[in-house]
Amino acid sequence: MSGKEESISNENPWTAVRSRIASEAAQRLERLGVSVPLDQLEREISVPPEGMGDLALPLFRYAKKLGKSPQELASVLGEGFPMGGALAHAAPAGGFLNFTVSVPWLAEATLSRIFSGKERYGHTLKPRGRVCVEHTSANPTGQLHVGRSRNGIIGDTYARVLSAAGYDVRVQFYVDDIGRQAATLVWIWSKPVHDWPENVRERSGISSDGPKPEGMKPDEWRGKPYPSASEVVKQEETAAREVSDLTSRFERGEIPPAEYRKVPKDILDGVLATLGRVHIHFDEFVWESDLILDGSVRKTVGELEHAPHAVRLEGGALAIDASAQGLPPDLAKVLITRSDGTHLYIARDLAYHTRKLAEFDRVIDVIGEDHKAHFRSLLAVLSEMGLPRKPEVLHYAFVSLPEGKMSTRAGRIVTLDDLLDEAHSRALKEVTERRADLPPDEAEHVAESVGAGAVRFHLLSVQPDKPIVFRWEDALSFEGKSGPFVQYSYARASSLLRKAKDSGEGPLLADLEKGITKYLPLPEPLDPREVDLLRSLSRFPALVRRVSEDGSVHLLPLYAHEVSDRLNSFYQAVRVLGGEAQSLPLRLALVASARQVLGNTLHLIGVEPLERM
RNA sequence: GCGCCGGUGGCUCAGCUUGGACAGAGCAGCGGCUUCCUAAGCCGCCUGUCGUGGGUUCAAAUCCCACCCGGCGCGCCA
Structure with missing residues (x-):
């Protein structure tokens, strides 16, 4: 790919228009007697309500300075405002000056970027450095529940966006x-089952030693004794001592890592299999115990003992007084040992972050809001240690059930496995009803994709800060603002393009992909739905950029829905194949572009685009 | 008690960073659309004291203060 194409595909078509308006407006305001910084003006440009143009410049502030009415200033400023190229029209309205872009320009600028960028449309190709995203990192104590899977879905999406934004991304799972x-689970499994406390045997439903029961996932099996074993450890001192002895022996190197990690590894394998169903994968697993075995933790603690604000508490525990780092009184002393x-x-965790900060340009952690205080302490101590860079954090609120907080003990829990299984079977029912013609194995595949898509889309579409109350009917919706709705729109566009090729429009499509220019001027006037679709498609690069900067991953499903919605309306309103001949090139180009952009967005949110469903 | 985060139609949520023109969607409800490119779709109707009270401003869902409700947390758990 040439340098020129690169700059086209990642350049947002709107930025040039905005700065052109800003600089012309700045000159005109200057002549009228008020000088305004260019970037301020550019920031103030907004999008007017539907039907009033594409960009709007509010003039209230400057009208006041000039002692004119905002309406008057808008008309004076609009008088003779140079049009042409991207700009088609300027009109004063109230205290605003509204601009309408030229539709041929919009079509050319947007479609050519999509055709040349393809699966990279909206991406930044210039390298922006190495970033580490750590997410999920669930304790290996059993199956993943829906609450924790929110972590993975947010983290995985963010990692995909950062990668699209030009970062070299490495995704880590901290085990x-x-x-x-x-340790509690390693301890209980280190004993023969007949030595387990009776109530652990009873409540886990495991009564004898032996291999994993057929058809049960390893995380479910290994996790069964956890709730009861953990109670035993809390209540009985001997058990608690056995657990810490086990840990100490391991730390002294008396237990081979492979043996110690057998149970956590089984659980991790099960968890990863489940995460794979929602297309979540990791580049690297960092075993916490390795940080101990290789001396990193000892080194970190040693450094902290000599830190300027190190203190010894009565009893001998080491703490860092972080009040100098601006922590509130209740968090001021951070206990290290x-x-x-x-x-x-x-x-x-400090040892782990020290290592990550040395290796990457940006370090991002996706963690629950219950760890907010922990993260603040971590930041404070890292800065006490004199590390120049800080990790960034993306917090998310909890997922609860209508009956209350999820609790393994109370049996109030929805595992991601159960959710995905249910999603699969409901989707399979839909597919077989709607598409009896699909071969069974394809129907199975579509069901799995649609089910997983519904779940991912649902958990992703709420702003991470907001708590989610999990309801089956919301999570498994296949219509409206849902994953399957977007997949469906994509499948329809794909189907139409197949039909186009079958009916001999293959050469036209191939030609369009080389550039739309030769099919200009467009058949005027375009249907408003065609223009709306173009507008949505043109927004994609700016969206990717923004999400990569502030982590607002919930905007992606929203955008996917908007594009699908507009594609569907367009598709309903106008005829592509067999319609007016002079409209065919543009309409085919629109369908192909919308399909591309939907595909790119689906990729970012980790939902599989389906050619048929 | 203190700290952080949320509170927008019957339900679920965008919009708040950077104040701007009638606050947008989806679901639910009601009414339509299939000789035609996949009806998981499309079109229309209905529904709002933007938690409450003050303040700043030409302009507040958006910024500031107070209060109410919900979530999360508050040194030897992770």
């Missing part, structure tokens, strides 16, 4: 195999 929770000298979770 906490050494903390109290995982226990009184007995063993390190706390944050000590290991």
Whole structure:
């Protein structure tokens, strides 16, 4: 791909128009006697309500300075405003000066970028550095539930967007195999089942040693004794001692890592299989225990002992007084080790982050809002350690059930496995009813894709800050603002293009992909739905850019819905094949472009585009 | 008690970073559309004290203050 094409496909067509309006307006305002910084003016340009043009410049502020009415200033400023090229029309309205772009320009600028960029349309091709995204990192204690899967879906999407925005992204899963929770499970499984406490045997439903039952996932099987074993450890001192002895022996190198990690590994394998169903994959697994075995944790704790604000608490625990770092009084002292000298979770996390910060240009953690305080402490201590860069965080709120907080103990839990299975079977029912002609294996594939798409789309479409109350009927919606709605629009566009090729329009399509220019001027006037679709398609590069900067991943499903919605309306309103001959090139180009942009968006949100459904 | 985050039609949510023109969608409800490119679709109707009260401003869902409700957290768990 040549340099020129690169710059075209990642350049947002609107930026040039905006700066042209801003600089012309700035000159004209200057002549009238008020000088305004160019970037301020550019920022103030907004999008007017439907039917009033494409861009709007509010003039209230400047009217006041000039002692004119906003209406008057708008007409004076609009008088003789140079049109041509991208700009077709300027009209004062109230205190605004509204601009309408030329439709041929919009079509050419948008479609040519899509055709030359293809699956990279909207992407930034210029390298922007190395970034590490850490997400999910669930404790290996059992199956993933819907709440924790929100983490993975947000994290995976963010990683995809960062990659599209030009970053070299590495996705990490931090496996906490050494903390109290995982250790409890390693401990219980280290004993023969007949030595388990009776109530653990009873409640786990595991009564004898033996291989994993047929058809059960390893995370489900290995996780069964967790709730009861964890209670035993909390209540019985001997059990608690056995768990910490086990941990200490491992840390001293007396248990081979492969043996110690057998149970966590089984669980991780099960969790990864489930995450694979929603297209979540990792580049690297960082085992927490490795940070201990290779001395990283010891080194970090050693450094902290000599930190300027290190303090010893009564009993001997090491803490960092972070009040100088601006932490509120209740968080001011950050404990690093226990009184007995063993390190706390944050000590290991500090070692991990020190390593990541040395290796990457940006370090991003996707973590639940219950860890907000922990993250603040982490930041404060890292800065106490004198690290120049800081990790960034994307927090998300919890998923609860209508009956309340999810709880394994109370049996109030929805696992991602159950949700995906249910989604699959409902989707299969739909597919077989609607498309009896599809071969069974394709129907199966479509059902899996549609089910997973519905789940991912649903969990992604709420702003991460907001708590979600999980309801089956919302998560499994296949219509309206849903994953399947978008997949359906994509499939219809694909189908139409297949039909076009079958009816001999293949050469025209191939020609269009080389450039729309030779089919200009467009058959005027365009249907308003054609123009609306173009407008939506043209927004994509700016959206990708924005999401990569602020992590607002929930905007992507929203956008996918908008494009689908406009494609469907267009498709309903005008005839592509067998319609007016002079409209065929533009309409085919629109369908092909919309399909491309939907495909690109679906890729970012991790939902599979389907050629047929 | 303190801190952080949320509170927008019957339900679920965009919009708030950077104040701007009648607050947008989806679901549910009601009424239409299939001799025609996939009806998981399209078109139309109905539904709003933007939690409450103050303030700043020519202009507030958006910024500031107070309060109410919900979520999350508050040193030897992770």
